[in-house]
Amino acid sequence: MPNIRLKNINNFICHDINLKISNREFLVLWGPTGVGKTTLLNVIAGLVEYEGSVLFDDVPVDKHPVYQREVSYLFQNLALFPHLNTRANIAYGLRIQGESKNKVELRVNELLRLMKIEHLAERFPKHLSGGEKQRVALARAIAPSPEIMLFDEPLNSLDFHTARYLRTEIQQLQRKLGITTIYVTHCFEEAFALADRVVVLSSGEIVQIDSPKNIFKESDCRMVAENGYCDCHQGDKNNRTQIELEKGCSLCHQK
């Protein structure tokens, strides 16, 4: 799995972005709406114009079109092809890359089992629920065995319990497959639950990069504080919601 480096990225919203993402890392881009999280994801995927350089394993990929960058992108609205059923949606990337029919069949069946959506194989997206669409989109994204996964707020439209369940699944899947992952969210809990490191973005600039725990403990970003997240030891404990994180720490949210 490659590491990713962004050098002096500038475009209509991003300003002087310099970032290094290690291989197999789960990096979360966090910030409120309109700070350039999705744009930065699009820069890595090659979907928008930019100045500067994007390097995969120290090799510049700026001249590479999207389809040659070998990144998988999970869009906010999931973008499942409405004219293809679940099986065909998952197989799309493999077929495009010219894999043999048998290999495609095996891989699709394997992913249907892994995502627990075997019973949805012949259904079209219009007949899937939000959570089911999410699983199909995730299966489609990982089907071609990508080296880099980009997630653009994929759990945004789901209810709390489904989102929490799928969040855990995404994390387990990332650990299992070891894919370098960049995940965009404006949800603090999600960022803290998933990330190895969190990048805090504001007005198209990086204001802090650190582990979730450190950002929580010693955030130097006013924005983080303004969003109501603070240290558990300060203030009235009864007035806070405790959020259990999977890394053994917890996060408190001012009610």
Added chain:
Amino acid sequence: MKKIKAVYPVRKMPTGKPQGKYSFLTKMRFNESPKLSNGAYSLIPVLVFLSIWEIVARLGLIPGNFFFPPFTVVIQEFYHLTANGILIANFLSSLRRVLIGFSFGSIAGITMGILLGYEQNLHKIAHPILSLFYPIPALGWLPILMLWFGIGEMLPIMIVFICSFFPVFYNTVSGIKNVNRDFIKAAQSLGASEWKVLTTVVIPLALPNIFTGLRLEAGMAWRVIIAAEMVAIPTGIGALLMRAESLLRIDIIIVCLIVLAVMCWTFERFFIYLEYKLTHKWRQYAQY
């Protein structure tokens, strides 16, 4: 403590065709498939209309001096014209012209529409020119085409070609342009080249719009061919109409109009059926 069992109101949503207690109109509304068997519903008002026509014409209830033959007389004339081959020969002439003109016009319209809809630069160059020609009615081309091609088979075919090209072209451009950019980005991120994106995502998703253009023009092609034949061509349903007019044969005129109506309807229904077959699995089907 006594347990209170919560009772939630359960509303059964209708799935598929409602049966039993639902009214005739509800059943019609829920019946999504435009299969030809559903034509039975449309047949009832047609039969009522024909009965009224027969009665009114037989009893001479039409005011003024209009000659208005009863429906049964029109049917008799239809039989005579079919038996002596006049109607079939003229019908086949018109049909051949419509099929050739419509096929070439549609293929050209779809091809140009895909190219210009997908390739922005090409659209910028060609669109202003095509926009100038679009408002000209197909029959407006008749004088210039008569001078270029003379009175022959090419003239009506070219009229149908022009008539078919523009609406199919514009609907295709619209369909291609309206494909959600996220689907294109998703396909690209999965490794699809521009060509693959076009053939596997963009064109299939533009099919409903393409079919709208085809459906509209399938009927229009027949209207235009009749007008062209009436003005300039000695054969075809339009020419038969003009001959009947000079002989004061209203029954033949009505036969020709019925043939025209049936052909417009058949062509339109064919494309509705084809669209349904190709897209009903993945899209909400609209009633026509």
